[in-house]
Amino acid sequence: MSRHTPGVLHRRLPGVSAHPGEPSDGPLTVEELQLAARNHSMPLEGLRQDTTPPGLHYLLNHFDIPFIDADHWHLRVSGAVQRSLELNLRALRRAPSISVPVTLECAGNGRSLLRPRPVSQPWVLEAVGTATWAGVPLAYLLEQAGVNENAVEVVFTGADEGLQGGVRQQYARSLPVAEALRRDIVLAYRMNGADLPPQHGYPLRLVVPGWYGMASVKWLSAIKVVTKPFEGYQQAVAYRYQQNADDAGAPVTRIRVRSLMLPPGVPDFFTRRRVLAAGPVMLTGRAWSGRAAVARVDVGIDGKWAPAHLEHPAGPFAWCAWSMPWVADPGEHELTCRAADASGAVQPLATVWNYQGMGNNVVQRIRVTVE
Amino acid sequence: MSRHTPGVLHRRLPGVSAHPGEPSDGPLTVEELQLAARNHSMPLEGLRQDTTPPGLHYLLNHFDIPFIDADHWHLRVSGAVQRSLELNLRALRRAPSISVPVTLECAGNGRSLLRPRPVSQPWVLEAVGTATWAGVPLAYLLEQAGVNENAVEVVFTGADEGLQGGVRQQYARSLPVAEALRRDIVLAYRMNGADLPPQHGYPLRLVVPGWYGMASVKWLSAIKVVTKPFEGYQQAVAYRYQQNADDAGAPVTRIRVRSLMLPPGVPDFFTRRRVLAAGPVMLTGRAWSGRAAVARVDVGIDGKWAPAHLEHPAGPFAWCAWSMPWVADPGEHELTCRAADASGAVQPLATVWNYQGMGNNVVQRIRVTVE
Structure with missing residues (x-):
């Protein structure tokens, strides 16, 4: 038995130097x-369900979750408008309200x-989820x-x-104003038929279908129409496709096409390696893109590709289910899926690197042992 | 821009060798x-709430979440009993039903x-949550x-x-049979007034108030009364206080006393370091023990301790709220809390080491910058 001094949480792990934003060849840091x-991702078995329950939907909150008393909350709409609203x-x-099924994904999914x-x-790969968001169309407000007329954003x-x-x-x-006036952007006060949970933005969040999750601002308190491009940190510094620290980069916007497979068989607790019995198995998963409809998903078994069957999604920005039968023969196999829109x-x-680790939609690879 | 071959998820991080159960001085592994x-913990701002919503309550699932069709599900009670039940x-x-507010904590909390x-x-430190579980008393069934009479477990x-x-x-x-016959153990089909979410054991889970979470078996399918001690993996191998791999160790049972503080001020996104304004601030948190009522919480400010005010918990196995006013003066401070039952x-x-990293209830330390 050994005893250690407290405060280790604030020490770096051995040999680790952490500078946020600076890429590292070293091991993971305590930060x-x-x-x-x-912040949690969606366990891949969440791919079974059309709609992801709140507690399984991925979550990325930069700061603390505010717990807001809705009785003392209001939304202010102001700036370059004819009439400010509260x-x-x-x-x-x-x-008026709309209800929109939307697949949201974190722009940093795949970063590690x-x-x-x-x-x-x-x-890793599972920062995704699909929910039905209901509320007021932003365009209406x-x-x-x-x-x-001189508004830009x-x-x-x-x-x-x-x-x-x-x-x-x-x-x-x-x-941009033109994007904000889309008919399908929601000021959502309901998620999957219930009030928003605190961690998803109660009492009100923006949901921008098709865009990576950073656009869907939670705990919304103010909407301001502006006549010059917004230069806030999360717009001008974070969420950009950069090649290095000095590169102004391009803004991260819509979700790149991606597919994920529900890992077949059962997992090992620690390695998450999969084991399944030989014989017929239906490989299933989901695919989505914020840029265009999913056009195809190919499934690779040990490098041999075949097209999967696609089902219709619940909406233009909701993931679609795919499936492909496989007769698993004993041995080690690598399963892959690859979507096109x-x-x-x-x-x-193969991964395509960028400085902030944004939009890495590299194919998923699953190793399975068939017994 | 650099390109890398795929499959990196299955490679170890640089210099890392991972053997589950074998302690490491090296950096975190990809596993x-x-x-x-x-598996996610409860963000510490969840300490604000008496009851933790499902999506904020900590979650540790060893294998995949089963999605169970309750219409084709039943619970079987069998073994050394007069009458088997289905x-x-x-x-x-x-x-008959009971409703019990329970603080659950993972036995591995604090392991890192x-x-x-x-x-x-x-x-890290947040593998905890408090919910109200409702269902059938296990003792009734x-x-x-x-x-x-010859039953032991x-x-x-x-x-x-x-x-x-x-x-x-x-x-x-x-x-043990005597423990199982306690009046407050629940076969729960409701969590916080709603059906159990899939990840918390739908349609039915055991909830054993006072014990670390490993006892509260989810997706319950069978209850068997036995006449010899159970030797299953999660009982005889996992969840034991061992000093080394050859030590049979002692079983992990009830939750050790612990307190946590809601970090005051606002966080830095990456480091989670806290910043707050000088002046009066109310430090608050929660404390719990599965062994006896919480008797006191002391709050340490830069190593000087003072007792906090304790509130009554919602039940004998629910956490209790504590608070202590502090006048924050500019500079760097370390805040600590320490409970006794x-x-x-x-x-x-200071941490007390054991081979599996179980029951580490070391005090939390929070660094804050007061401006």
Whole structure:
């Protein structure tokens, strides 16, 4: 038995130097572990379900979850508009509503597979989830407010607050006006038929179908129409496709095409390696893209590809189910799936590196032992 | 831009050798990261709430989450009993019911703070949650079945299946007969007033108030009364206080006393370091013990201790809220909290190591910058 001094949580793990944003060839840091413990992905067996329950849906919150008293909350719509608005939850519930099934994915999904590894939330492959979001169409509120002709963007600010990159901030993101006026963007107060859970933005969040999750601002407190491009941290610094620290980069926007397979058989607790019995098995999974409809999914068994059967998704921005029968013969196998969308985009077979570890939609590979 | 060959998920991180159960002085392994992404802890801001919503309550599932069709599910009670029983969910809902607020904590909570680090689920400090569980008292069903006089234990088997330590198994745990006949153990079909979510054991789980979470078997499919001690993997191999691999060790049972503090101020996204304004601030948190009532919580500010105010818990096995006012002066500070229970047990100031990393109830330390 050994005793150690306390405070180890604040010490780095052996040999580890952590600078957020600076890629590392070294091992995982305690800061990454803390983030992995806070923010969770969707266990892959969640792929069984059309709709992901709140507790299985992936979650990435930059700062603390605010617990908001809806009785003392309101949403303010202001800036370059004809009429500023202030609405409480009751008023929002009386407004016209829409309900949209949406697959959301974190822009950093797949980050931990990159080499060198961008040091931030260390997602593996499962930072995804699909829910039905119901609430007021953003376009309706913007029309009520009357967007001025010189407006260029709409800025969404959440109640969550903290520091990132040395900058004190409330989480905030913008959309171009034309994008904000889409008919399918939701100011959501319901998730899968219930009030939003605190961790998903209660009482109100933005949901931007087709965009990576960073656009869907939670705990929404303010909407401001602006006449110059928004330069907030989460817009101008974070969420960019950069090649190095000095590269201004391109903004991360829509979700790149991806597919995931429900790992067949049963797992080993620690390695998550799969074991299954020889014989026929139906391989299944989901595929999605924020840019165009999913056009095809191919399944690779030990490098031999065959097309999967695709089902219709619940909506244009919800994942679609796919399936392919396989007769598993004894031995070690590698299973892969690869989706393409109607824009011609296809998942890469090898990782494509970028400085922040954004949009890594490399194919998933599952090793199975067939007995 | 660099390209890498796929399959990196299956490679170890640089310099890392992972053997589950064998403690490591090395950095975190990709297997630990995979587990951290699957199983999530409760973000510490969950300490604000008496009751933890399902998606914030900690979750440790050894194998895949089974998605069970309750219409084709039943619970079987058999073994050393007068009458075997078979009950579907409707029959269970017609039986007498109780509702119990329970704080559950993973036995491995705090594992990643130990040196050398037992290599398994790499919990930091937040593998905890409190929910109200409602369902049939286990004692009622056992009385209906009639436990034979020669019975020694009751074995609970879940529908979740996989490998651990090379052993194919369904997750199963036992309780001594006398413990199983306690009046407050629940066969729960409701969590916080709703059906159990899939990840918490739908349609039915055992909840053993006061014991670490491994006793509260999810997706319960069978209860068997036995006349010899159960030797299943999760009882005889896992969840034991061992000093080395050859030590048979002592079984992990009840939750050791622990307190946690809601970190004041706001976080830095990456480091989770806290920043707050100078002036009065109310420090708050929760404390619990599965062995006796919480007797006191002391709060340490830069090593000076003072007692916190304790509130009554919602039940004998639910956490209690504590608070202590602090006038924060500018500079760097270390905040600590330390609970003691009525049995005389008190949280250790330094980690006490064991081979599996079980029951580490070392005090939490929070660094804050006051501006």
